[in-house]
Amino acid sequence: ATIESAKRAAAKQAVADYFDPTASNVGIGSGTTIVYVVDAIKETSTNPAIRFVPTGYQSRQVIIKAGLTPIAFDSLPEDVLLDVAFDGADEVDLELNCIKGGGACLFQEKLVAERARKFVCVADYRKKQDRLLTNWPTIPIEVAPISVPTVLRSLRTLGSTKPELRTTLLEKSGPLKTDQDFFIIDAPFDKLLIAEDVEAGKGKGDGSDGTWEVNKLSAAIKGLTGVLEVGIFSGLNGPDAEALRSTDGVKTVTS
Numbered sequence: 001a002t003i004e005s006a007k008r009a010a011a012k013q014a015v016a017d018y019f020d021p022t023a024s025n026v027g028i029g030s031g032t033t034i035v036y037v038v039d040a041i042k043e044t045s046t047n048p049a050i051r052f053v054p055t056g057y058q059s060r061q062v063i064i065k066a067g068l069t070p071i072a073f074d075s076l077p078e079d080v081l082l083d084v085a086f087d088g089a090d091e092v093d094l095e096l097n098c099i100k101g102g103g104a105c106l107f108q109e110k111l112v113a114e115r116a117r118k119f120v121c122v123a124d125y126r127k128k129q130d131r132l133l134t135n136w137p138t139i140p141i142e143v144a145p146i147s148v149p150t151v152l153r154s155l156r157t158l159g160s161t162k163p164e165l166r167t168t169l170l171e172k173s174g175p176l177k178t179d180q181d182f183f184i185i186d187a188p189f190d191k192l193l194i195a196e197d198v199e200a201g202k203g204k205g206d207g208s209d210g211t212w213e214v215n216k217l218s219a220a221i222k223g224l225t226g227v228l229e230v231g232i233f234s235g236l237n238g239p240d241a242e243a244l245r246s247t248d249g250v251k252t253v254t255s
């Protein structure tokens with residue numbers, strides 16, 4: 001399948017499996033695959049009262065362009081959970097951990113994903129890898145602008161070879177700003193271990209021997225002063241997580 005047809009097939013399957021037209025609140029992520037998810041929802045959505053929660057300006061534009069009704073994340077009453085949230089990913093490993101942040105929306109994406117009863121990650125076959133940082137080389141990290149030199153230095157001590165501030169030339173000259181008015185640092189690391197690798201003695205996974213396990217690196221980066229959020233989504237693969245399912249040569253990921 002071509003990448004675009006793979007994205008469309010994964011999106012249709014994910015909506016068919018997990019979109020409930022009687023839902024009240026549905027999270028909508030960022031990127032290009034999510035547009036196919038919204039297209040598929042448009043074909044099925046019947047409940048006019050349903051509200052769609054965006055993960056940033058682009059996501060909100062996709063919702064409005066489709067004629068659906070957005071509700072700002074911070075307008076949700078605190079006791080309200082989203083029925084389901086759909087989003088893309090840059091890479092997904094066997095434990096259903098994700099690298100996210102290619103679209104620089106990772107902070108709001110994580111807020112929405114964690115607020116949903118079910119998080120459905122829709123990804124074409126390029127994203128499915130055994131371990132994170134196989135095909136996608138860096139971890140996107142959202143940082144306060146003033147903290148960039150400090151965070152770059154700290155990332156190097158954690159073993160990142162060449163962490164870099166994400167800059168653009170075409171869209172805007174200079175560092176890219178997120179919807180939170182923060183900057184993004186992309187930090188390369190070696191392929192990450194999953195829990196069973198550490199149990200199998202393939203590495204300590206705590207950085208002391210140069211190897212990192214997904215959750216340990218995520219916590220170490222999140223603990224750096226100046227970091228708002230880390231583009232590693234783990235722990236969403238709860239007990240009801242379903243294994244990667246292949247649809248028309250694409251993968252849908254649920255957790």
Ligand code: DER
Nearest residue numbers: 031032033088100101102103
């Ligand atoms: O930034 C993100 O995490 C997005 O979900 C994004 O990476 C997915 O992008 P794509 O659907 O255009 O591949």
